[in-house]
Amino acid sequence: MLAGRMMDFPLTVTHLLERARSYFPDTEIVSRRPDKSLVRHTYAEMHGRACQLANALTRLGVRKGARVATLSWNHVAHLEAYLAVPAMGAVVHTLNLRLHPNEITYIARHAEDEVVIVDHSLLPLFAKVRDGVPSIRHVIVVPDAGPAPEGSGHDYEALLAGERPEHDFPRLDENAAAMICYTSGTTGNPKGVVYSHRSTVLHTLVACMRDTIGVGEDDVVLPVVPMFHAAAWGLPYSAVATGAKLVFPGPHLDPASLLDLMAREKVTLAAGVPTIWIGILAALDAAPGTHDLSSMRTMIIGGSAAPASMIEGFQKRHGLEVTHAWGMTETNPLGTVARVKRSVAGRDEAQRLSARASQGYAVTFVEKRHVDDTGKVLPRDGETMGELEVRGPWVAASYYGDEGHDRWTSDGWFKTGDVVTIDADGYMRITDRSKDVIKSGGEWISSVALENALMAHPSVLEAAVFAARHPRWDERPLAAIVLKPGKTATNAELDAHLAGAFAKIWLPDDYLFVEQIPRTSTGKFLKSKLREQYGDHLMK
Numbered sequence: 001m002l003a004g005r006m007m008d009f010p011l012t013v014t015h016l017l018e019r020a021r022s023y024f025p026d027t028e029i030v031s032r033r034p035d036k037s038l039v040r041h042t043y044a045e046m047h048g049r050a051c052q053l054a055n056a057l058t059r060l061g062v063r064k065g066a067r068v069a070t071l072s073w074n075h076v077a078h079l080e081a082y083l084a085v086p087a088m089g090a091v092v093h094t095l096n097l098r099l100h101p102n103e104i105t106y107i108a109r110h111a112e113d114e115v116v117i118v119d120h121s122l123l124p125l126f127a128k129v130r131d132g133v134p135s136i137r138h139v140i141v142v143p144d145a146g147p148a149p150e151g152s153g154h155d156y157e158a159l160l161a162g163e164r165p166e167h168d169f170p171r172l173d174e175n176a177a178a179m180i181c182y183t184s185g186t187t188g189n190p191k192g193v194v195y196s197h198r199s200t201v202l203h204t205l206v207a208c209m210r211d212t213i214g215v216g217e218d219d220v221v222l223p224v225v226p227m228f229h230a231a232a233w234g235l236p237y238s239a240v241a242t243g244a245k246l247v248f249p250g251p252h253l254d255p256a257s258l259l260d261l262m263a264r265e266k267v268t269l270a271a272g273v274p275t276i277w278i279g280i281l282a283a284l285d286a287a288p289g290t291h292d293l294s295s296m297r298t299m300i301i302g303g304s305a306a307p308a309s310m311i312e313g314f315q316k317r318h319g320l321e322v323t324h325a326w327g328m329t330e331t332n333p334l335g336t337v338a339r340v341k342r343s344v345a346g347r348d349e350a351q352r353l354s355a356r357a358s359q360g361y362a363v364t365f366v367e368k369r370h371v372d373d374t375g376k377v378l379p380r381d382g383e384t385m386g387e388l389e390v391r392g393p394w395v396a397a398s399y400y401g402d403e404g405h406d407r408w409t410s411d412g413w414f415k416t417g418d419v420v421t422i423d424a425d426g427y428m429r430i431t432d433r434s435k436d437v438i439k440s441g442g443e444w445i446s447s448v449a450l451e452n453a454l455m456a457h458p459s460v461l462e463a464a465v466f467a468a469r470h471p472r473w474d475e476r477p478l479a480a481i482v483l484k485p486g487k488t489a490t491n492a493e494l495d496a497h498l499a500g501a502f503a504k505i506w507l508p509d510d511y512l513f514v515e516q517i518p519r520t521s522t523g524k525f526l527k528s529k530l531r532e533q534y535g536d537h538l539m540k
């Protein structure tokens, strides 16, 4: 073999941080506080503050490999931890503030967090966690809602103020850990996924590609997706890598606050789970023309299936483009993006929409396939359902600790637990999580396909379809429906709405009209709860 003669230059987060100061010192980072006021920092200031944080953590005894946790909303201090902690060789661990305190305690203990950076506004939550995590040596309170109360820990701003705004970051091995993020653990305990510098950087580069998410210096990026949910889909790193302006919403994730921020800061790219966008679409429909979203280039939707009716509604009624993407905590998280390829662009509108509403095809360097129960690779015919498997440089090779080995195949693929079809163009469509699959008389029924169709009904705001036990068919689909305010719908109307598109045996046996659908900490429908509550509905 003739070896290449190029430099062995490590792919590290440190480079992103230093580059931001060199080339984009004046670019703004806007953060919304709990009292709704906005604070502004430049990249140069953020760089200085990240250095101060690294100096402070060094002084507190944080060594390479140590875990520094965050329990925070999206804001500039969280970004500083995203950059300073990995750059100094330690590991940033994003705790999910929507979890039950017992779960947060389990996760922080498992990761052996030494330092916790916590928002003042989240201190009541943290109080229920702290005593259960003996590894915690220091608490640093971000004074988002007032200075750190006596005895709660170090005040973040006071701590930084005592440090020099420069730090000599070490040269790191690109395979060193940069961040730990835990899965939401709807089955079994949450599991730690350890992103490396290399995986983070490669993910960032591919995320910035035009056909992926596409982030550039002239963008104004609003990560609505929390920074504790799979690294906010890498957007903070993508923005820093390119010098894009960042807008952080803090705790204000309601449609009115987000729309105000989008218009005020001229956001070009925003990202979040479908629930957020369902709310935003309803607000825009209720008051068309009130919000100036003319700067918006695209809205990234992922984390759960984006209904085609929503994608179409944004485009047709408000001229807004949606980009649908799929990923997992285990994939850093980007895996696929639903771009309309040249081969599809020439087809009719329904086919183009179907491509955009699919979960898309794999991004560069992620490989995907779907397999049957015996591991046989299935045909890309758009019909055969099987479990999705992926591999690539930012796909987890194992979990932190000694768990979950059964998630990897002997030939090196990660078993996602998602059931999909893949069509001849490579577009994948998620039909279910494997644990949510509905098996009726031996037939698989796709809950996601039914949900998407139901959410296209003019009276339906949200629909979750799940399996209920049935004396004859084992399982039958039931639909939990949240109606739009002031709207009505009957079972017969909903059946008629679905009948055109689905075989009769796919139609739900009943519709349950509910106030809200239970959700996981990251905004997905919690179907295990629905099954628990209504699983015997058809046995009576």
Ligand code: AMP
Pocket (backbone or CB within 6 Å): 183, 184, 230, 301, 302, 303, 304, 305, 306, 324, 325, 326, 327, 328, 329, 330, 333, 359, 416, 417, 418, 430, 432, 433, 522
């Ligand atoms: P998490 O690790 O919490 O991000 O959850 C990952 C899971 O979310 C995936 O395995 C999918 O089941 C689901 N998911 C993510 N993106 C999508 C999407 N665009 N459509 C449907 N399901 C999705």
